Amino acid sequence: MVASPSLLASIRRRRCAITTSLLVGFFFYYFIPWGVPSSLRDIGISGMSRASVAQLVKTKKLPMKIDEIYGLLHLVTGDNEHEHVLSNDVHLDPTHPIDMSIYAAGEIDLDWEKESKFLNKEYPIVVFSKTYCPYSKRAKDLLAAYDIQPPPKIVEVDLRDDNNVIKLLLSRLTHHSTFPNILIQGKSIGGSDDLFxxxxxxxxxxxxxxxxxxxxxxxxFKQ
Structure with missing residues (x-):
């Protein structure tokens, strides 16, 4: 069966279009100079090959996901800890994840990966306590008997304006809802009975x- 002239013409046009596209692509790839995007030039890789750039994209380190508990620890260990309270935000729901910017209290450029490492080093032991709680006192006395350095950071939650918010946050983040709540490098080990x-x-x-x-x-020590 002989193809019609119109069909042959259509086939020729498609072949011509494909050939033209291949030639244009070949020309641009091998003969047109291309530059590294400015975002990559800024980090000093303007001389890298295409293969190197492709490898960089594949292996680029993703930002570390920082546990929200470090946001709370940052808030309660800061120099002005009692000025930075969470109850002032009327839209805050402590039963749901909170954006880390809320904990940063205006520090828009805070590096949370660096801050978490700082907190682990400077405040490795944090005790969320209540001043009138006998179990809190028992746990604090035991830790004091170990004479550890740096000493535990004691957060007396009942003295804070945002005490109800912190209680709900600790319940969600540590799955421990009573006091004391003892954290070792951001991880709760439980309360007084667990410590003992x-x-x-x-x-x-x-x-x-x-x-x-x-x-x-x-x-x-004597109990």
Whole structure:
């Protein structure tokens, strides 16, 4: 069967278009100079090859996801901790994730990865306590008996204006809703009974040392 003239003409046009596209692509790829985008030039890779740039895109380090608990720790350990309260934000719902900018209290350029490392080093042990709570006092006395350096950061939640918000945040972030709530490098180990269980098992000192603190006593004290 012989193809009609119109069909042959259509086939020729398609072949011509494909050939032209290939030639144009070949010409632009091999003969037209191209530059690295300014966003990449800014980091000093203007001389890199296409293959190098492609590899960079594939292996570019993604920002580390920082646990929200470090936002709360940043808030309660700052120099002006009592000036930065969460209850002032009427739209705040502590039962749902909160944007880290709320915890930053106006520090728009805060590097949270760097800040989390700082908090782990400077405040490895944080105790959320209540001044009138006998269990909180018991836990604080035990930690004091270990004479650790740096000493635990004690946050007396009942003295803060945002105490109800912090209680709800701790419940969501640590799954521990009572006081005291003892955190070691951002991880809750529970309350007073949990602390004493570790002490009685003779594992508490090692756990504290792994967190980077110096333990200067065996934790002996009269209960």
């Amino acid at each position: 269980a570790l002490h009685n098992d003779r594992t508490l000192a090692k756990m504290l040392e792994r967190a980077g603190v110096t333990v200067r006593s065996d934790g002996s």
